[in-house]
Amino acid sequence: MTEAPARKRLTDAAIDAFAERGFHATTTRDISTRAGMSPAALYVHHASKEQLLYEVSSSGHIECLEMIRAAAATSADPVQRLANMQFAFTRYHATHTAGARVVQYEIAALTPEHRREVAGYRRDIERVYHEAITDGVEKGVFDVQDVPGVSLALISMAIDLVRWYQPQGARTPESLGRIHAQMALRSVGVTHEVAPEETPAD
Incomplete structure (x- = not known):
């Protein structure tokens, strides 16, 4: 099944953020902002x-x-x-x-x-x-x-x-x-x- 656009945007943003800053220095807000989504968007798709x-x-x-x-x-x-x-x-x-x-x-x-x-x-x-x-x-x-x-x-x-x-x-x-x-x-x-x-x- 093709990954939903919003979910893929979050995944791509997370990869860029984790690669640049490391996991622990990256916040969920960082990821959502990179994906062009609201701060709470990550929790819609990921626990x-x-x-x-x-x-x-x-x-x-x-x-x-x-x-x-x-x-x-x-x-x-x-x-x-x-x-x-x-x-x-x-x-x-x-x-x-x-x-x-x-x-x-x-x-x-x-x-x-x-x-x-x-x-x-x-x-x-x-x-x-x-x-x-x-x-x-x-x-x-x-x-x-x-x-x-x-x-x-x-x-x-x-x-x-x-x-x-x-x-x-x-x-x-x-x-x-x-x-x-x-x-x-x-x-x-x-x-x-x-x-x-x-x-x-x-």
Whole structure:
């Protein structure tokens, strides 16, 4: 079902406010004002500011999980698969910088129940990387001693760019994706260049 215009305006305004000021420094009035609505408008659509953050965080994590699963399914070749995954994961975070900043760095503001749910999505994303790298190790094309550690490092590399990436800068999400794809391959012992296969942008 398509999100109602008013609800989407509030969601978009919340993402911008949380990304700019952080969850705790953002008031419900800030969000409603950005959305061009009355101060009480948020409570018409959401039980609380935390509930709105949860919806942003959970939907963002689910979207990211679906994206990385799709990227992992693009190739049976471990080298090409990892290049495609890191390209897609990096491009996603550069393309959705504000939303990703909220999704990745405001998790501590969620209630324990909501935080546990979101943490589960994070573990699922880690599992996709873990399985892809393990497959490369078992096939003898990756040289990795610590698969979980490398998986987390590659995920963190893409996530961290939301702290500094500026969409109006010289680097595009695609150029960053290609750089990160090569860095990912170097981290598993692949020294030759591999061009990632670009799936449609999310």
